[in-house]
Amino acid sequence: MKRLSLIIVLSILFSIRCFSIETGPCSIDGTVIDSRTKSSMEYVTVGIWQSGESTPYTGTITDQIGVFKIDNLPTGSYTLKITFVGYEAYETNFTLEANTLKKHFGKIELKENAQSIEGAEIVAIGSQMRFEIDKKVFDVDQNIANTGGSASEVLSNIPSVEVDNEGEISLRGSSNVTIWINGKASGLSAENRAQILEQLPAESIETIEIITNPSAKYSPEGTAGIINIVLKKDRKAGYYGSIQAGIDTQLGYNASGNINYNSGKFEAYANFGYRKRVREGSESTYRNNTDSLGNILSFYNQDATTTRSGQNLFGRAGITYHFTDKDQISLDAFGMKGGRTGETTNIYNTDATSAYDYSERLSTSTSNMLSGNLMLSYKHEFGKDNTLEASASYDTWNNEGNEFINQTSYLKEVNQYSTYQKQLSSIANTSWNFQADYVNKINENNKIEAGYKGTINREHSPVETYSGATAETAIFDSLIYNDFYYRRDIHALYGTYAGRINKFGYSLGLRGEYTGGDFKTLSYDENVDETEWTVSDYYSLFPSVFITYELPKNNEIQINYTRRISRPRGHNLNPFIDITDTLNISFGNPSLKPEFSDALELNYIKSWTDHTLSVSMYYRHTNNVIQRIRYRDGDVMKSTFENISENRDAGLEIVGKNSLFKFLDLTSTVNVYYSKLNGFTYYPEGLSTPVVGDEAEGLSWNARIIASLLLPHSMSLQITGGYRSPRIVAQGSTKSSYSLDAGFRKSFFNKTLNISINARDLLNSMKWETYTYGDGFTQEYAGKFNNRTIGLTVTWAFGNMKMSPKKRPAEVQTNDSDSDYEGE
Numbered sequence: 001m002k003r004l005s006l007i008i009v010l011s012i013l014f015s016i017r018c019f020s021i022e023t024g025p026c027s028i029d030g031t032v033i034d035s036r037t038k039s040s041m042e043y044v045t046v047g048i049w050q051s052g053e054s055t056p057y058t059g060t061i062t063d064q065i066g067v068f069k070i071d072n073l074p075t076g077s078y079t080l081k082i083t084f085v086g087y088e089a090y091e092t093n094f095t096l097e098a099n100t101l102k103k104h105f106g107k108i109e110l111k112e113n114a115q116s117i118e119g120a121e122i123v124a125i126g127s128q129m130r131f132e133i134d135k136k137v138f139d140v141d142q143n144i145a146n147t148g149g150s151a152s153e154v155l156s157n158i159p160s161v162e163v164d165n166e167g168e169i170s171l172r173g174s175s176n177v178t179i180w181i182n183g184k185a186s187g188l189s190a191e192n193r194a195q196i197l198e199q200l201p202a203e204s205i206e207t208i209e210i211i212t213n214p215s216a217k218y219s220p221e222g223t224a225g226i227i228n229i230v231l232k233k234d235r236k237a238g239y240y241g242s243i244q245a246g247i248d249t250q251l252g253y254n255a256s257g258n259i260n261y262n263s264g265k266f267e268a269y270a271n272f273g274y275r276k277r278v279r280e281g282s283e284s285t286y287r288n289n290t291d292s293l294g295n296i297l298s299f300y301n302q303d304a305t306t307t308r309s310g311q312n313l314f315g316r317a318g319i320t321y322h323f324t325d326k327d328q329i330s331l332d333a334f335g336m337k338g339g340r341t342g343e344t345t346n347i348y349n350t351d352a353t354s355a356y357d358y359s360e361r362l363s364t365s366t367s368n369m370l371s372g373n374l375m376l377s378y379k380h381e382f383g384k385d386n387t388l389e390a391s392a393s394y395d396t397w398n399n400e401g402n403e404f405i406n407q408t409s410y411l412k413e414v415n416q417y418s419t420y421q422k423q424l425s426s427i428a429n430t431s432w433n434f435q436a437d438y439v440n441k442i443n444e445n446n447k448i449e450a451g452y453k454g455t456i457n458r459e460h461s462p463v464e465t466y467s468g469a470t471a472e473t474a475i476f477d478s479l480i481y482n483d484f485y486y487r488r489d490i491h492a493l494y495g496t497y498a499g500r501i502n503k504f505g506y507s508l509g510l511r512g513e514y515t516g517g518d519f520k521t522l523s524y525d526e527n528v529d530e531t532e533w534t535v536s537d538y539y540s541l542f543p544s545v546f547i548t549y550e551l552p553k554n555n556e557i558q559i560n561y562t563r564r565i566s567r568p569r570g571h572n573l574n575p576f577i578d579i580t581d582t583l584n585i586s587f588g589n590p591s592l593k594p595e596f597s598d599a600l601e602l603n604y605i606k607s608w609t610d611h612t613l614s615v616s617m618y619y620r621h622t623n624n625v626i627q628r629i630r631y632r633d634g635d636v637m638k639s640t641f642e643n644i645s646e647n648r649d650a651g652l653e654i655v656g657k658n659s660l661f662k663f664l665d666l667t668s669t670v671n672v673y674y675s676k677l678n679g680f681t682y683y684p685e686g687l688s689t690p691v692v693g694d695e696a697e698g699l700s701w702n703a704r705i706i707a708s709l710l711l712p713h714s715m716s717l718q719i720t721g722g723y724r725s726p727r728i729v730a731q732g733s734t735k736s737s738y739s740l741d742a743g744f745r746k747s748f749f750n751k752t753l754n755i756s757i758n759a760r761d762l763l764n765s766m767k768w769e770t771y772t773y774g775d776g777f778t779q780e781y782a783g784k785f786n787n788r789t790i791g792l793t794v795t796w797a798f799g800n801m802k803m804s805p806k807k808r809p810a811e812v813q814t815n816d817s818d819s820d821y822e823g824e
Contacts, residue, residue: 026096029069030105032062032082034112040066041110044084045607051077051093058552061607069444071502075100083609087112135211135228136614136655140202147246147743147756147793150277151200151229157720157741158208159655159669159704161227164768167194171224172212172618172651173673173700173727176566176595178222181229182332184375184393184433185455192397192429196371199312199338201273203244203256203795206232212618213562213601216494216509216544217437217449220564223597223622231316231334232258232271246756246793250278250786254793256314267320276311281785288778289632300350300583300637306785312338312369326381335372341365350583359409367401385441397429404471420474422466431457445500452493459486459570478524482576487533488517488567496544503550511542515567519590521576534590540565558603568592568626572641586639593643597622610659620649629682630731631691632776644680644693649673663710672701675728691775693731700727714747732772732779739766754795764788 032044046068047059057078062068075096082090087110094103138158156163162170171177179188179197188196209228211218218226241259258271285302318332346361377391405421437451462483468474496509518533546560574588601618624643631638651673658666676697683690704722711717720741727734743758767784 026073026075026100026103027069027071028073028080028094028096028103028105029067031107032066032068032084033107033109035109036112041084042066044068044082044110045609046070047081047083047609048073049079049081051079056081059607060550080105081609082108082110084110089609135209138208138210140205140207147202147745147758147791147795149202149758149760149791150275151197151202151205152194153760154202154205154208155197155227157704157706157722158210158227159667160210160212160653160671160702162702162724167198169193169197169227171210171227172653172671173649173675173702174224174620176223176597178219178226179229180226181373182231183228185395185431192369192371192399192427195340195369195399196336196397198277199275199310199314199336200229201254201256201275201314203254204231204258204271204273204314204316206230212616213560213599214544214564215496215507215546215560215562216511216542217451217496219453219492220511220513220540220542220562221567223564223566223595223599223620225564232269242795242797244793244795246791248789248791250280250789252277252789252791265322267322268318270315270317272313272315274311274313277309279306279308279310279785280787281306281308281783283783284781286780287637289635290776290778298351298635300348300635302346302348304344304346306342306344308340308342310338310340312336328379330377330379331375332377333372333374335370337370339366339368341367348583357410359407361405361407363403363405365401365403367399369397369399371395371397382440385447386439388436388438390436391434393433395429395431395433397427399427401425418469420468420470421477422471422474423463423480424465425461425463427459427461429457429459431455447498448496449498450493450495453490454492455488455490457486457488457490460484461486461570461574463576480579481524482574483522484519484570484574484576485521485533486517486519486570486573488515490515498546505546505548505550507544507546509544511544513540513542513565514538515540515594517567519570519573521574521590538594540596556605558605559601560603561598561600564597564599566595566597566626568594568641572626583635584637584639589641592626592641593624595622595624595626595643612657614653614655616653616655618649618651618653620647622647622649625677627729629691629693630772630777630779631682631684631687631774633684633687637777638684642680642682644682645678647678648676665708665710667706668704670701670703672699674699677728689775693774696728696733698726698728698733701725714751716745718743718745729770729772731774732770735769735771737765737767737769739763752797754797756793756795757790758793759788759790761786761788 032041032046033039034041040062042062042065044062044066045059046061047056048070050057058070058073060068060070073096075098077093077095080090080092080094090108090110096103136159140154152163152167155161155169160172162173164170168175169177169179178185179193181188207230209230210225211228212225214220214226241257243255243257245253245255247253252275254273254275256271256273256275258269260269261267283302283304283306287300288296289298289300290296314334314336316332316334318330320328320330322328342363342365344363346363348359348361349357351357373393373395375391375393377389379387379389381387401424403421403423403425405419405423407419407421409417409419432455434454435452437449439447439449441447460483463481465477465480466474467477467480490513492511492513494509494511496507498507499505514537516537518535520533542563542565544560544562546558548556548558550556572588572592573590575590577585577587579585597620599618599620601616604615606613623646625645625647626641627644628639629642629644651671653669653671656666656668658668660666674697677693677695679695680693681690682693702722702724704720706718706720709717721739723736723738725736740762741758741760742762743756745754745756747754764787766786767782769783770781772779772781
């Protein structure tokens with residue numbers, strides 16, 4: 001069925017090609033650059049009008065290095081018009097004669113647009129988003145609401161991305177998404193990324209790239225795709241920097257600074273920051289225990305209030321040395337050091353036990369985090385569009401945590417009794433990454449890429465618990481001791497070939513990966529003996545196919561297919577039974593297998609002078625879906641992970657960019673998706689009755705719109721609204737939610753001083769509600785963190801900001817953006 005669908009779509013594309021009536025021997029090309037910075041400009045609209053016509057004859061957009069090319073133009077007289085939001089339009093007339101095979105326009109400079117409204121100078125709004133052939137790119141600087149925030153808050157405002165109350169990220173409704181920093185894992189893992197992204201300052205981020213269906217060049221990890229966070233590294237000549245400070249109504253505050261230097265031979269940058277964040281929240285869980293007919297036997301309710309505070313230091317620095325016109329070497333590093341404290345009060349009410357019916361549980365926790373990344377890279381240019389890049393990097397993430405639990409239980413027959421627990425835990429995660437990428441653009445229509453990527457990852461996470469009636473009488477509890485070791489190595493080779501025949505383009509790729517993994521978990525009694533490792537090695541192939549066709553009048557259609565994987569995380573595999581909360585017990589599953597997903601996506605893009613429309617239809621089929629399973633064992637609720645079933649997702653995503661009246665910019669997204677999760681049967685150890693999950697399917701959607709309004713006197717206003725409908729999950733569903741954010745910015749002294757006021761969750765509406773059910777129980781959960789927050793941020797920019805220096809000959813076609821990342 002999948003092959004048939006692909007053949008049908010390909011046939012349609014070939015039919016469109018065959019019936020195309022445009023003919024002609026002439027072609028034109030050129031390069032669009034910024035008149036001030038001299039850097040190339042991508043995704044600029046290029047239109048061609050025949051003389052005397054009011055509608056465009058054909059058109060295209062510039063590529064990643066600012067180049068445009070239009071073929072098959074008949075002889076005649078034309079007008080070339082080039083437009084981009086925030087810049088003055090460029091227009092020129094030209095003629096193609098019978099002996100003209102190709103006309104070169106060379107470098108065309110666009111100037112920033114400025115106009116006067118009621119005597120006040122206004123500079124046009126920068127674009128919130130741009131489309132590229134394999135990704136959508138969102139400009140963080142243009143979003144005022146991000147000022148003074150964190151990376152998590154930035155992601156929560158990106159279309160199709162969701163961030164839950166624990167900081168976990170999902171894309172198009174799936175949490176199986178890979179997060180990168182500057183195109184690499186950079187020490188981020190499923191276990192630590194929520195904590196790191198909550199502390200990473202938004203001021204250090206330049207763009208967010210959303211890659212929903214990556215080619216074989218990139219890592220296939222994460223069935224939903226890749227989110228790449230591109231950090232700032234300005235490359236203007238001379239020096240440039242800024243200092244920023246802010247405070248919010250939750251008593252959080254931040255301060256940061258950055259500086260960049262470029263002399264031609266040397267490029268260097270550094271930025272640093274300090275951030276303190278305070279979060280308050282509440283959670284409630286209401287569970288009914290039922291018999292086989294659904295009659296309620298007992299209840300178990302839990303209400304919690306939490307206060308969390310985190311603070312950290314963040315620093316980045318790097319230097320690039322161009323020791324020849326064709327060779328450069330770079331050393332980059334960034335690190336983060338900080339800590340978090342938390343206090344949670346839990347109130348339990350239950351009639352499910354014979355021992356007590358009410359208890360209070362006070363948990364206080366502290367953690368100290370240290371993470372870092374060091375990367376050495378080398379780049380050699382054999383010639384124009386023929387490069388070799390190699391890099392080696394080391395990542396580390398360490399977290400030391402302490403949790404102290406005091407619980408007072410009120411008995412049914414006697415007064416009360418108290419218990420005390422102290423739990424010491426740590427995670428030490430390190431990885432080495434080695435990578436080499438070769439790119440050879442043979443000619444305008446043919447390109448090959450090949451490379452190797454190796455990752456060596458090690459993790460060690462011991463847990464010790466001390467229990468007693470009081471802190472003074474607590475002793476080591478060997479039953480709650482766990483020592484987990486995890487090792488995983490991944491070695492990959494890939495190759496891609498891209499070609500183009502007139503308006504028909506294609507890219508074929510294949511990636512082969514070997515995954516070598518093993519782990520062991522030691523109980524206290526086993527800790528003195530050597531224990532065998534549990535081994536899981538396997539080989540996998542990941543093909544990718546991309547096909548594009550340029551239709552007349554600035555229309556483009558693309559279809560692509562990829563295969564992806566989501567490997568079990570360390571805590572998913574750890575079989576340690578956590579009985580810290582005796583009525584809520586959790587443990588991992590060492591038998592978990594990776595998820596494999598086949599993804600098919602059809603994209604259509606249409607460009608006008610001030611508007612862009614992108615429509616994507618996608619289908620994803622996933623085997624061995626990993627989900628958390630909950631079941632009741634007597635009075636105890638247990639949970640673990642299991643490869644439960646198959647999942648099918650299909651959706652339609654519509655993204656629009658609109659520039660209205662020269663002072664209003666809209667970025668709108670609607671994502672409608674259908675999800676079907678097959679039924680499953682799970683047999684818990686020690687129970688005679690299986691856990692049965694019914695087949696679940698449903699239609700969900702979410703929408704977000706960002707409106708940026710340019711006001712007189714160097715002021716701007718931005719409003720962001722979003723809605724998320726109910727959706728299905730394993731053994732249940734989630735409820736809908738909505739949010740509204742706003743930001744205001746005022747610039748002084750020729751934009752060297754900016755004051756921003758931003759408000760997050762203006763309606764105080766963001767919360768997460770889930771309904772789950774299973775054999776013997778129904779459960780409702782509601783949680784909310786980060787109430788309405790208003791922040792004030794002041795930014796001062798300094799530097800000489802010279803024009804870009806004259807580029808070396810080998811760099812004429814090089815994109816100055818730092819978003820060019822290697823294949824991960």
